[in-house]
Amino acid sequence: MYDEILIDHNLHPRNRGVINGVRPIKLVNSGCGDELFVYLKFKDSKVINGKFKGNGCAISKASADLFISSVKGKDLRMIGEIKEIFEKMIVGEATKKQVERIGELAALESISRMPARAKCAKLAWESLDKITVEDLKSV
Numbered sequence: 001m002y003d004e005i006l007i008d009h010n011l012h013p014r015n016r017g018v019i020n021g022v023r024p025i026k027l028v029n030s031g032c033g034d035e036l037f038v039y040l041k042f043k044d045s046k047v048i049n050g051k052f053k054g055n056g057c058a059i060s061k062a063s064a065d066l067f068i069s070s071v072k073g074k075d076l077r078m079i080g081e082i083k084e085i086f087e088k089m090i091v092g093e094a095t096k097k098q099v100e101r102i103g104e105l106a107a108l109e110s111i112s113r114m115p116a117r118a119k120c121a122k123l124a125w126e127s128l129d130k131i132t133v134e135d136l137k138s139v
């Protein structure tokens with residue numbers, strides 16, 4: 001079932017595209033050849049819209065699509081909590097209860113058995129570490 005979610009997000013990404021007037025955050029995973037651009041539009045430290053574009057492996061793209069779906073409409077504090085669980089999950093350290101809290105992102109739990117792909121799964125999430133004060137004021 002989870003593999004179906006990943007395949008579906010690859011074939012039919014919900015959040016592919018760009019947002020005019022929003023700075024693209026460039027993310028590179030050279031080991032795999034993934035290169036993504038993430039657009040996050042904020043209002044009152046809440047993500048009100050998100051998109052991504054670029055090229056990468058199936059895992060990095062499905063993960064980016066799931067990332068944007070799961071941060072949209074949430075504030076940075078809540079997103080930080082989800083990120084913490086997600087990062088634990090992909091290295092196999094999250095509890096079942098924690099994984100249940102992060103919804104569709106649980107589709108990436110199998111990455112914990114493929115450590116070489118953890119960077120692909122985490123790539124879009126790295127955009128959160130690159131947000132500037134200006135990005136938060138972009139509206």
Ligand SMILES: [Zn+2]
Binds near residue numbers: 032059060119
């Ligand atoms: Zn990759």
